[in-house]
Amino acid sequence: MDNCIFCKIGRREIPKEFTFEDEDIMVFPDINPVKPIHLLIIPKTHIKEFHALDNPVLFEKLGKVILQMIVKMELQTKGYRVVINGGGAQVVDHLHIHLMGPIAKAASV
Ligand code: 5GP
Ligand code: ZN
Numbered sequence: 001m002d003n004c005i006f007c008k009i010g011r012r013e014i015p016k017e018f019t020f021e022d023e024d025i026m027v028f029p030d031i032n033p034v035k036p037i038h039l040l041i042i043p044k045t046h047i048k049e050f051h052a053l054d055n056p057v058l059f060e061k062l063g064k065v066i067l068q069m070i071v072k073m074e075l076q077t078k079g080y081r082v083v084i085n086g087g088g089a090q091v092v093d094h095l096h097i098h099l100m101g102p103i104a105k106a107a108s109v
Pocket of ligand 1: 028029030031032033084085089090091093
């Protein structure tokens, strides 16, 4: 999509240091982090939102990358949250998964 910010990042039209990248998925820190670690895990292809994801292979790959990022960021025992905003709750209309941490148990809502 021409005007999509995450497509532009994926096409390298906007410089961004990736935490992880393969042919299908990119991961980089959120520009406005709400926790010390706040990553966005994003399919490179433009999928508008979570319930528009109809590719089971990509679904599985996204899950694997979430798990890899939890380990890479050493969040296994520090508390983390995985969030997908969709159905109009999202600000950016290109599927992305938030991974945030560390998160204390008492802070969970
Ligand atoms: P949403 O509310 O759509 O789930 O979240 C969109 C997220 O994308 C927000 O947390 C926002 O800070 C982040 N974001 C928006 N534009 C950019 C950008 O250009 N670069 C980065 N790294 N994050 C962005
Ligand atoms: Zn896009």
